[in-house]
Amino acid sequence: MNSQAVKHTPIEWAEKACEALMAKFEPERLPPDRFHYHQGVFLSGMEKTWRETGKKKYLDYIKGWVDSQVQPDGSIKKFNPDELDDIQPGVLLFNLYEQTGDERYKKALHTLVPLLKSWKTNPSGGFWHKEHYPNQMWLDGLYMAGPIAVMYGKEFGESKYFDLMAYQAILMEKHTKDPKTGLLYHGWDETKEAAWADPATGLAPEFWGRAIGWYPVALLEMFEYMPENHKDKAKLVEILQDLLIALPKFQDEATGLWYQVVDKGDRPDNWLENSCTALYVHAIAKAVRFGYLDPKYMEYAWKGYQGVVDTLTFDENGRVVIGNICIGTGIGDYAHYIARPTSENDLHGAGAFILMCAEMSLAKQAK
Numbered sequence: 109m110n111s112q113a114v115k116h117t118p119i120e121w122a123e124k125a126c127e128a129l130m131a132k133f134e135p136e137r138l139p140p141d142r143f144h145y146h147q148g149v150f151l152s153g154m155e156k157t158w159r160e161t162g163k164k165k166y167l168d169y170i171k172g173w174v175d176s177q178v179q180p181d182g183s184i185k186k187f188n189p190d191e192l193d194d195i196q197p198g199v200l201l202f203n204l205y206e207q208t209g210d211e212r213y214k215k216a217l218h219t220l221v222p223l224l225k226s227w228k229t230n231p232s233g234g235f236w237h238k239e240h241y242p243n244q245m246w247l248d249g250l251y252m253a254g255p256i257a258v259m260y261g262k263e264f265g266e267s268k269y270f271d272l273m274a275y276q277a278i279l280m281e282k283h284t285k286d287p288k289t290g291l292l293y294h295g296w297d298e299t300k301e302a303a304w305a306d307p308a309t310g311l312a313p314e315f316w317g318r319a320i321g322w323y324p325v326a327l328l329e330m331f332e333y334m335p336e337n338h339k340d341k342a343k344l345v346e347i348l349q350d351l352l353i354a355l356p357k358f359q360d361e362a363t364g365l366w367y368q369v370v371d372k373g374d375r376p377d378n379w380l381e382n383s384c385t386a387l388y389v390h391a392i393a394k395a396v397r398f399g400y401l402d403p404k405y406m407e408y409a410w411k412g413y414q415g416v417v418d419t420l421t422f423d424e425n426g427r428v429v430i431g432n433i434c435i436g437t438g439i440g441d442y443a444h445y446i447a448r449p450t451s452e453n454d455l456h457g458a459g460a461f462i463l464m465c466a467e468m469s470l471a472k473q474a475k
Contacts, residue, residue, distance in 0.1 A: 182215020
């Protein structure tokens with residue numbers, strides 16, 4: 109780590125990451141120029157930081173971005189209504205509605221979430237990730253649609269959304285889980301027509317780090333709003349536990365980080381990636397906090413957390429720089445993932461980092 113670094117608490121690191129991005133972008137300038145999960149994951153992390161610190165500047169910043177996208181009548185200025193990625197930022201609307209009472213946020217939720225009722229599906233009823241990827245289910249899709257749908261179900265008394273998203277989660281795991289490693293493949297095409305699909309199984313060829321991370325993070329968010337006695341809850345908990353128990357086997361012993369292609373750490377061209385590590389740490393720590401995992405798993409979470417912190421540097425203004433973040437990535441073969449460029453302080457990487465830090469802050473308090 110850069111010599112400027114001093115020891116900070118997890119919530120201080122979360123704040124430093126929020127502030128680095130706030131200094132770089134006015135809220136209405138957060139890229140890309142539409143309602144999209146890049147902003148959604150970053151601002152979800154910021155919302156958790158606001159909850160822990162109570163600092164109004166974070167809430168104001170979130171509101172600034174949302175208000176640049178959501179019109180007074182509740183319509184959304186620019187988004188793709190057939191891509192799950194553009195549903196996800198709607199999670200920010202619940203808290204804004206609660207804090208302000210502004211009807212535009214409720215109207216926007218009523219615009220977004222009912223789209224899922226008529227979403228295109230594969231023959232088994234699994235959501236297409238995007239209109240132009242017919243029949244493809246991606247692990248990331250559960251993060252994009254699961255939490256918002258379950259929150260909506262609770263907020264507006266529509267229990268069918270609990271059933272809908274539990275079904276998506278179970279279907280996805282059923283078809284992407286590898287019994288040998290316990291890991292989940294990046295995607296599945298039931299029709300086996302995608303260029304990447306295995307001709308026999310329809311599976312993606314590899315276990316991509318960040319895709320696997322979105323899945324347990326989504327389940328844990330869903331559990332916060334889903335009824336404890338839901339018919340699928342026990343099955344979903346078992347799925348969560350199996351995945352999180354599998355992950356430590358692939359953690360790099362020396363650094364505490366996980367690899368871009370998770371199970372191939374022995375390959376010389378594979379590399380350690382921060383955003384997947386941050387998501388795994390967040391999920392393990394939150395699962396321990398909720399009582400789904402034995403507290404002994406915090407050893408892996410703290411090791412991963414420290415591994416990410418050890419990679420941090422600072423810019424000429426003393427602002428934190430989070431590197432080793434794989435840029436947005438579709439499904440492909442091993443060479444495809446390994447050749448992906450990395451970025452610094454990109455929104456989904458910073459978002460994953462902030463989510464990790466906010467959760468590790470709660471873990472520290474619980475010690």
